[in-house]
Amino acid sequence: MTASRLMPLPAELSVIVPCYNEVSNVAPMVAALDSALEGRRWEVIFVDDNSPDGTAAEVCRLAREDPRVRVLCRVGRRGLSSAVIEGILSSSAPWVAVMDGDLQHDESVLRTMLSELRSGADIVVASRHVEGGDNAGLAGKWRHLLSDVGIRAAQTVMPHSLSDPMSGFFAMRRDLFETLLPRLSGTGFKILLDLVMSAPKSVRIVEVPFVFRPRLAGESKLDVVVLLQFATMLFDKLTCGWLPTRFMAFALVGLIGVVVNVAVLNLAGVCGLSFSWAQLVGTAVAILTNFLLNNRFTYHDRRLKGPKLWRGLIIFVTVCSLGAVANIGIARMMLDSAGHGHWDRSSAAGAVVGVVWNYAVSSTLVWR
Structure with a gap:
C-alpha cells in the first residue's frame, strides 16, 4: 500500500474556536464535536x-x-475577531464554522449548517431569534440588555436582513x-457583523435556529466593553474605514474625559x-x-499590567500635557488669524489637533 493511500482524506469542515x-x-467540546459530526470529515482549530x-x-x-x-497559540495578540481571522487562514477545508469555546453553542446544529452550505448558501448563521431558537442561556438581565441593544443597533445599518447579528x-x-x-x-x-457588513448584497445568507445553552464552566466575556467595541466597529463600517476603529474609540474615551x-x-x-485648583x-x-x-477598552489587545501600567501612566500624562500645549497653541493661532469672533472654531481646531497628537503618540509610546 502506497503512502498516499495511507493519508487521511482532507477535512470538509474546519471548526474555528477562539478561546481564552x-x-x-476543551475536552468536552472535542467529544461533543466527535459525536455531532460523526461520519463527516472535520477538524477543530482552537x-x-x-x-x-x-x-x-x-x-x-x-x-x-x-x-x-x-x-494556534497567539502570544502578544488579543481579540476575538483577529483570532477568528487567523484561525480561518490556518485552515484548508472548503467550509469553515466559528463557535465559542464555552459549550453554549449547540454543536449538533453544525450538521444543518453544513447541509445549507452544500445546498448553495454562502453564510449560515445560527440564530437565537428565529422560530425554534432561544436566548435563555444568556445569564442575567444585564447581558440580555447588552445583547438586545447591540442587535437593534446593528439592524439599523446592516445591508442584509439578519435576526441575530450578535x-x-x-x-x-x-x-x-x-x-x-x-x-x-x-x-x-x-466578527459576524464585520463579515456581513463587508459582504455584497448578492451573498446568500441563511439563518437556522439554535438554543443558546447556559455556561457550565469559565466566565462570560460579554460586558459593556464588548458593546463599546461593537459600536466603534459599526462606525468603522459606516465611514468605510476612513477613520480607524481604534482612533474612534480613543476619541470616544476623550469625550468621556471631558465630561x-x-x-x-x-x-x-x-x-x-479656587477655579485654578478645581481645574487642576x-x-x-x-x-x-x-x-x-x-487601557481597558481602546487598547484591550495591548493592555498594560504591573510595572508597565505605571510606566505607561507616566508617559500618558506627559503626552496629554504636551497635547494640551499643542491644543492651546493651535487655538491661539487660529483665533489670531480668524479674528476674536471665532472662539468656537479656534477651540475646535485646537481640540482636534490635541486628540490626533495624543492618539498618535499614545499608540507609539504607551501602548506599543
Whole structure:
C-alpha cells in the first residue's frame, strides 16, 4: 500500500474556536464535536490568546491523541475577531464554522449548517431569534440588555436582513472569507457583523435556529466593553474605514474625559476650591480616567499590567500635557488669524489637533 493511500482524506469542515481561559471546556467540546459530526470529515482549530489557565496545553494533549485537533497559540495578540481571522487562514477545508469555546453553542446544529452550505448558501448563521431558537442561556438581565441593544443597533445599518447579528455561531465558504478579508476591520468581538457588513448584497445568507445553552464552566466575556467595541466597529463600517476603529474609540474615551473633567471641576468648586485648583484636580482625574479606559477598552489587545501600567501612566500624562500645549497653541493661532469672533472654531481646531497628537503618540509610546 502506497503512502498516499495511507493519508487521511482532507477535512470538509474546519471548526474555528477562539478561546481564552477555557481549559475546562476543551475536552468536552472535542467529544461533543466527535459525536455531532460523526461520519463527516472535520477538524477543530482552537485559537488561544495565551491563556494563563493552560488552555493551549490541554489542546496540545488532545492533539497528540487526535490529529483532527489543532491549536494556534497567539502570544502578544488579543481579540476575538483577529483570532477568528487567523484561525480561518490556518485552515484548508472548503467550509469553515466559528463557535465559542464555552459549550453554549449547540454543536449538533453544525450538521444543518453544513447541509445549507452544500445546498448553495454562502453564510449560515445560527440564530437565537428565529422560530425554534432561544436566548435563555444568556445569564442575567444585564447581558440580555447588552445583547438586545447591540442587535437593534446593528439592524439599523446592516445591508442584509439578519435576526441575530450578535451571534458568534456561523459557518461560511472559505473562499468567500478570503474575498471579504481585505474589507474586515478585524477588531472587537463580533466578527459576524464585520463579515456581513463587508459582504455584497448578492451573498446568500441563511439563518437556522439554535438554543443558546447556559455556561457550565469559565466566565462570560460579554460586558459593556464588548458593546463599546461593537459600536466603534459599526462606525468603522459606516465611514468605510476612513477613520480607524481604534482612533474612534480613543476619541470616544476623550469625550468621556471631558465630561469627567467638568463634573469634578464643579464638585471641587462646591467644596470651596479656587477655579485654578478645581481645574487642576478635574484635569488630573480626567487624564487618569482616560488612561484607565483606554487601557481597558481602546487598547484591550495591548493592555498594560504591573510595572508597565505605571510606566505607561507616566508617559500618558506627559503626552496629554504636551497635547494640551499643542491644543492651546493651535487655538491661539487660529483665533489670531480668524479674528476674536471665532472662539468656537479656534477651540475646535485646537481640540482636534490635541486628540490626533495624543492618539498618535499614545499608540507609539504607551501602548506599543
